[in-house]
Structure formats: C-alpha cells, structure tokens
Amino acid sequence: MNRHAQSAVMFLLGATLLHAGSTDLYLRYVKAGLRPLLLLSGAVLIAAALATLWYERRSTHHTDHANHPAHADQDDHATPAGHDDHDDHNHREPRVSWLLVLPLLALVLVAPPALGSYSAMRSGTALQQAYGYEDLPATGPLRLGVADYAGRAVYDHGRELSGREIKVTGFVALDASGRPYLVRMALNCCAADAQPVKIALTGKIPPVLRPDAWLEATGTYTPERTKDPVNNGPIPYLKVTSARPVATPADPYDETWNN
Known part of the structure; x- marks a missing residue:
C-alpha cells in the first residue's frame, strides 16, 4: 500500500475513532473514562495522515524538479524506451490490501452488542x-x-x-x-x-x-x-x-x- 493509500486508511481510522468517541458507540468497547484518550487518538491519527500526505506530495514535487530541470531540452523529458510506466506497475500493491478498510466500516456500521x-x-x-x-x-x-x-x-x-x-x-x-x-x-x-x-x-x-x-x-x-x-x-x-x-x-x- 503506497503512502497515499496509507494516509487514506489512517485518516479513516482517525475519523472512525472521533465518530465513536463523540457518540455512545465507544461505550461498547471501552470504559467511559477513556473517552478523552479516544478522541485524542483520533485527532492524532488524522493529523498524522494529513502530515504524511503533505510530506509525500512535497517529496514528489521536489523529485520532479530534480529530474526535469526547467532549462533541459524537450528531448530530455522524454521517457526512455521500455521504461514508461512499467516501474509503477511493478511496484503497485495488491488491491486486496484495501480490505483493511472493512474493519473500520464494521466498527461504524455494525456495532457489536454488549456482553450478556x-x-x-x-x-x-x-x-x-x-x-x-x-x-x-x-x-x-x-x-x-x-x-x-x-x-x-x-x-x-x-x-x-x-x-x-x-x-x-x-x-x-x-x-x-x-x-x-x-x-x-x-x-x-x-x-x-x-x-x-x-x-x-x-x-x-x-x-x-x-x-x-x-x-x-x-x-x-x-x-x-x-x-x-x-x-x-x-x-x-x-x-x-x-x-x-x-x-x-x-x-x-x-x-x-x-x-
């Protein structure tokens, strides 16, 4: 899972914790006294997700400038033969990794009953x-x-x-x-x-x-x-x-x- 996907999952997890902590949903999982820590954890995860996304975009921007300087000839920008997008495809993570999002959705949509x-x-x-x-x-x-x-x-x-x-x-x-x-x-x-x-x-x-x-x-x-x-x-x-x-x-x- 690349950085953008990791940021998305981290953001969803933080948002889920904030949702649970701002409603009575969290009482199915933890004691009431832990609510402030739950809300703080959600806020930290969201901040970390946004920071990771910002850092990744900045790194990509700097890399593009380093590889393609403004004074280079147009031919220098051409992609070498056989290179094109193959590297991106070779390093693409399996889509099954997005199944990690399912527990987050279940946390919000299917709250477990209290023990009885x-x-x-x-x-x-x-x-x-x-x-x-x-x-x-x-x-x-x-x-x-x-x-x-x-x-x-x-x-x-x-x-x-x-x-x-x-x-x-x-x-x-x-x-x-x-x-x-x-x-x-x-x-x-x-x-x-x-x-x-x-x-x-x-x-x-x-x-x-x-x-x-x-x-x-x-x-x-x-x-x-x-x-x-x-x-x-x-x-x-x-x-x-x-x-x-x-x-x-x-x-x-x-x-x-x-x-």
Whole structure:
C-alpha cells in the first residue's frame, strides 16, 4: 500500500475513532473514562495522515524538479524506451490490501452488542472489595449499581443498606437450575476484559424472566448469600419487592467494581 493509500486508511481510522468517541458507540468497547484518550487518538491519527500526505506530495514535487530541470531540452523529458510506466506497475500493491478498510466500516456500521447472560453465566463473579465506600443519602430510595450493592452487601455487611429501599438495574441471567440473577458486566479497561458481577434475586420475582432482558429491581437488603458455581465467589441476595423492565442503558457496563 503506497503512502497515499496509507494516509487514506489512517485518516479513516482517525475519523472512525472521533465518530465513536463523540457518540455512545465507544461505550461498547471501552470504559467511559477513556473517552478523552479516544478522541485524542483520533485527532492524532488524522493529523498524522494529513502530515504524511503533505510530506509525500512535497517529496514528489521536489523529485520532479530534480529530474526535469526547467532549462533541459524537450528531448530530455522524454521517457526512455521500455521504461514508461512499467516501474509503477511493478511496484503497485495488491488491491486486496484495501480490505483493511472493512474493519473500520464494521466498527461504524455494525456495532457489536454488549456482553450478556451467555458470557456472565460462564464466568465467575468478579466482585472485589473496594478501598472504601462513600456515605449514602440518609433518606429516600437508594439507586445503586450492581457492583456497588454487591460490594456493600458482602464486604460492608449491609451496614448502610438495612431497612432502606434499594433500586438496582441490570440484565437477567439464569443458571442451570433456573435461579435468577441480576448482572452487570464490569470493566477494568475495555470490553475484552469484562467480567460479571452478580446479585441473586429472591422475594417477589416476576414469574417470567427472559435472559438478557434489562430489569430495574426494587427491594431490600438481606444478609443471605450464595456462592458462584463457577468460581465459588460470594454472591449477595436482594429481596425483591417489585420489578419492571427497562430499556438497555446507553452504557451497559459497570465501572464501579474496582473503585
């Protein structure tokens, strides 16, 4: 692939990163905190593509002047016999190299779905103990992330959760026995290292639960726990008092697990 083609591909990649970073598309790939770096990377790639194109054109212009000075006779400009454009053809790269552009188009046109129950139930819970927990509001319902509730329930023993109305949103997953969980995939950096954090549900559970459906569960803390069948990690329960389906959030991943 020649310099002009390389510049075009680099420009497309930079534009794709800017497009992803300026919309919610990037949340399917990396955590929200990496958005500034993503935008910066896109801008740098575009600048590099334009600089490469400018340098290539300047080099070509200087080469033409060196090979064809203004005072040379007209005959000197003639192409030697048998030379013509054969060298260009000999050094032309295969057109198949343009297939490198296809992943860029796929990134924009075919956004992959967020990881769901299939991945969650084949991986053990990734719940980790936080360095500390922020104080919760003294009154009103508590809206907590899956990882935040699970961490407080297991490692803080529900100290600030007892007797409070709690709302948690996640997607539904069912184990082999049909036990329902509310899950959120937690990110350390990007979707490639996503791991599930799970909450087991008890109480007034809806009679029909569809895996991967998003649910807002309202309930109360209970000290009951179970162990993840995959890695024996701790899974707390939430005693559900009501539940309602909700739309998939713009950011389907949970970043609070390692704070």
